[in-house]
Amino acid sequence: MKNQVEKVQNTPENVAQPEKNVEKKGHDRKKVFLAGIIKDNPVLVMLLGLCPVIPATTSIINALMMFIAVLFVLVCSNLIISLIKGIVPKEIRIPVYIVIIASLVTVIDLLLQAYAPDVSNSLGVFIPLITVNCIILGRAEAFASKNSVLDSLLDALGMSIGFGLACLVIAIFREFLGTGGFTLTNPFNSDQSVSWLPLKDLALPVMVQGIGGFLTFGIIVGLFAWITKSKVPGKNSDTTLKSQYSTLKEIEACRKEGKETK
Template sequence: MNRMQNFKNGLIKDNPVFGLYLGLCSTLAITTSINNAIGMGVAVICVLILSNVIISAIRKIVPDDIRIPVYIVIIATLVKIIQMLIKAYTPALDTSLGVFIPLIVVNCIILGRAEAFASKHGVLDSALDGLGMGLGYLLAVLAMSFIRQILATGVLSMTNPFDESQVLFAITLIPESFTINLFSTPVGAFVTFACLAAALGAYKIHSEKKAAAQEAEKAAAAKAAAAAKAAPAGKGA
């Protein structure tokens, strides 16, 4: 698999949330607003890329017996640095995300990519894998936040992460009397996740069927060409 294909797989086909069902705890909990989604998504992207790069760089000198503890120490250190930066520059986001920032340490996406990919591939490939998976996670939480925020509040809004008093935009899409408070609750998170995961699953099945049909057409065309080529030789004999 080439680098670009591996990068693209993290976005859709092997999306960590809707395709691989990883990191669901934080996804279901923080997707109540676009601000939360962007904050958590960017934090996960940073940790994924940096941890993949570091683990790939040291993969040949870390004994197999202690590789998991080493990976966890690296990831925990990176998460702590990210948490300190968020506390320093975006305290409102830190309060909103709460315990889910330090819980990135045990996020299945981070350790899963470290073990499944970074520990077996070069630095550049691992960095691209981390970026692809991180962007896939960001797209997933943004999609869920977009749906939940609109259906629960009727308003699509976002504030400046560095100054919570500054509203970047606020667009009313649904009258307040038609909003569905269910989508601001954990139940709404599960419903939204189920619908989006089902949609991605249907898309993957359709894509696989289409690819299989194209392969069958190519095989049939090649067989017909081979038969046509062999026919004159048979008549001459």
């Protein structure tokens, strides 16, 4: 009996659904893409995939190369996984995803070792560690295995652009404070480099080490939350403070009156 009543009640909404669906898909696609950059930025808001952030942000070139590596792995893995999502049985899906991601990481690792050896040396073990980056496996599990190819592609692009922008901002601060300026070396030919070091004498070399990395990262996460978030719910109730202060004023006024009468 209840089911029939619910069915009758649900039909008007169901009738309206197909028209809404068309509009929703376009709006959703844009939301999916932009979410990865600001609202759900993997590094600054969701705090996923933090391991490569600190070693990759020691200079701007390192941040760009890490962004390219993560972009390649994330886009390809999301594409492949959403293409094969119907074929893979549910029990062994995690090892399958892991093998796909690991093979992609091996490809990009060997490419970087061959064509940009200096960058590969400075990033060290953190290129193979992209395999266990929480962003990639998390997105594969949560999004790519459930959505269409185009949505997964947009999500991958958005997430990696968010990651790249966060890394770039942190790298700008670290390099400027740590070396006094910016130095851009061509990753494929390390003889060519352009540098602009206006504040070289005032540099703080600790900022390009791990200590400065943690510090800059923490401050930028806090500042990003300050800029993007509006008032936190619950913090606006200042009525208790106001009443406390006004009672205090009354008490002082009474005390003054008492002194005068005495």
